[in-house]
Amino acid sequence: MSDLGRVLRLDARRTALLVAVPVLTLVGTAAALPALRPSAAYWDNTVVALVNAVRFLGPVAAALAAWAAVRERPLDYLRDLTARSPATGVLFDLLLLSSAALVSYAAIAGLAAAVTLARDGAGHPQPLGVAAGATALVLHVVVGYLTGRVVPHRATAPLAFGATAMWAALRIPGVSWWSLLPPAAFPRIDLFTAMRPRVFADQVGWTAGLTAALILGYVLWATRRYLLVLPLAAALAATGVATLGLHDSGSAAVRAAPAEPVCRRWPLVVCVHPALRDALPRLTAEAVPLAARLNGTPGAFTAVRQRPGWAPVEVAGGTAFVHLDEDLSPGYAARAVRQISHALRAPGLCTAGSPGGYRALVDAWLLGDDLPAIDDTGAARRFASLSERGRRAWLRRHFTEYRNCALGPDDFRPSRPKKHRAPEMSRRALDRT
Structure with a gap:
């Protein structure tokens, strides 16, 4: 031993x-x-x-x-x-x-x-x-x-x-x-x-x-x-x-593996995977201006939810479904909000882009970017001269053209006031004359 x-x-x-x-x-x-x-x-x-x-x-x-x-x-x-x-x-x-x-x-x-x-x-x-x-x-x-x-x-x-x-x-x-x-x-x-x-x-x-x-x-x-x-x-x-x-x-x-999301409920409902809870403040801050500008249009949303990579990005039922970068690399929130803007395009009508760059002009405003230069300088000048409230009112009137990538120069011309016709004279008055 x-x-x-x-x-x-x-x-x-x-x-x-x-x-x-x-x-x-x-x-x-x-x-x-x-x-x-x-x-x-x-x-x-x-x-x-x-x-x-x-x-x-x-x-x-x-x-x-x-x-x-x-x-x-x-x-x-x-x-x-x-x-x-x-x-x-x-x-x-x-x-x-x-x-x-x-x-x-x-x-x-x-x-x-x-x-x-x-x-x-x-x-x-x-x-x-x-x-x-x-x-x-x-x-x-x-x-x-x-x-x-x-x-x-x-x-x-x-x-x-x-x-x-x-x-x-x-x-x-x-x-x-x-x-x-x-x-x-x-x-x-x-x-x-x-x-x-x-x-x-x-x-x-x-x-x-x-x-x-x-x-x-x-x-x-x-x-x-x-x-x-x-x-x-x-x-x-x-x-x-x-x-x-x-x-x-x-x-x-x-x-x-479904996961119970974590959410922030003011001023928008923003929900992400629990592993990305740190993204909530930044994503909310980026999504609020876009939601405000789309308010009153068919593309309006009051909630943003993260989806798995295999699920489509879309805006449906007042909810915007987006993808997020898992590493939260710089600019992740801006990219997610840009996905919402792209999801507003009509699939069968916007495959070739927007002629004349008119849609890009509106996209830049929706995303808070500088307005790009387009060939129609008059349309760009008139859109730039509108106030924030005026642009929102304009978008409500022209949202269908915006969604279908069918915006043209006529959509940016100032609306003409309607002519009020004089009321027709009654038959009795006409007989008197």
């Missing part, structure tokens, strides 16, 4: 563990942060950032594990002093290295969760997604370490890094089911959508089954205990079932 304790204490003081934790934490943080920079704090994207980070973190973990295996191989003679199985030291090494990798992963996950919580993240955390990234990382550790045990050479660590990096590089987000195999490559999850939990469950099953198969295969090779064939076959079967599940998921890895 004293020899066993000495060997265990020696294993626990290895410098590989001291190097692995900070290196993996730095690499994983650098890989996850770019996906967390956009303004929208969405839990599904936080999980996706963690899973995608393993594509960069995994090869480094595999290289460190292979380096540890090669570096500590000369100490195997100390383990031979004990009555332990030849596989015991390998299993203990894998436990220590996997623990170090998981400590780093936990630190990265904690940082990502803190960033999302600080921005009032919408949606719900997915523990299965976190588990999928963790098991994929452990798989890289096992692959790297066992490669170092089987091929104890100085070039093994770079070889493990290169092989696992190439395996990760084969994944292109959102192209095929192949990208779902760990380490998975997910595209950014759009708002109003979410990852299917089954995808993460299949990934956990795939990595757990393959990891168990590799460990059992090595122990079988080292100890010649053929009773391990049955659990080895079960592990391979689990990996195969999970592969079929990921293949069936394919492009259906993402599903629609």
Whole structure:
């Protein structure tokens, strides 16, 4: 027992563990942060950032594990002093290295969760997604370490890094089911959508089954205990079932996820996805002038609601439905309001634009832009001379022409007062004359 304790204490003081934790934490943080920079704090994207980070973190973990295996191989003679199985030291090494990798992963996950919580993240955390990234990382550790045990050479660590990096590089987000195999490559999850939990469950099953198969295969090779064939076959079967599940998921890895919007109700009702609640003040400020100018016309609206990207932009029933930039990049509110102006065009009549630029003149006023120069300088001058109230009255009279892109020079001419005819003389008066 004293020899066993000495060997265990020696294993626990290895410098590989001291190097692995900070290196993996730095690499994983650098890989996850770019996906967390956009303004929208969405839990599904936080999980996706963690899973995608393993594509960069995994090869480094595999290289460190292979380096540890090669570096500590000369100490195997100390383990031979004990009555332990030849596989015991390998299993203990894998436990220590996997623990170090998981400590780093936990630190990265904690940082990502803190960033999302600080921005009032919408949606719900997915523990299965976190588990999928963790098991994929452990798989890289096992692959790297066992490669170092089987091929104890100085070039093994770079070889493990290169092989696992190439395996990760084969994944292109959102192209095929192949990208779902760990380490998975997910595209950014759009708002109003979410990852299917089954995808993460299949990934956990795939990595757990393959990891168990590799460990059992090595122990079988080292100890010649053929009773391990049955659990080895079960592990391979689990990996195969999970592969079929990921293949069936394919492009259906993402599903629609309705979200209860957050709203601001004065002076307009403005509702957005809860992840974009910071957009409410700016979007309201941009939409109010347009709503005031359209008041009294068939295009009037009293509410603005954000829609998913696949739903059309339109103005219907007094509500303007718009799309918003998920990263809330500069000018996002002005672009959303411009969508409302474009939605007021008649689909079949405005395909070729407005002749003469008359509609552009009105659009600029509706959106608060400077009036553009058009060929008909007289029409532009007369429209510019109207007061705000006069322009609104003008738009109520000519909204149909505006909507149908049929505005012309006659619509900008001053209206002539109607001539009042003298009342007809009565027949009796006519007879008198």
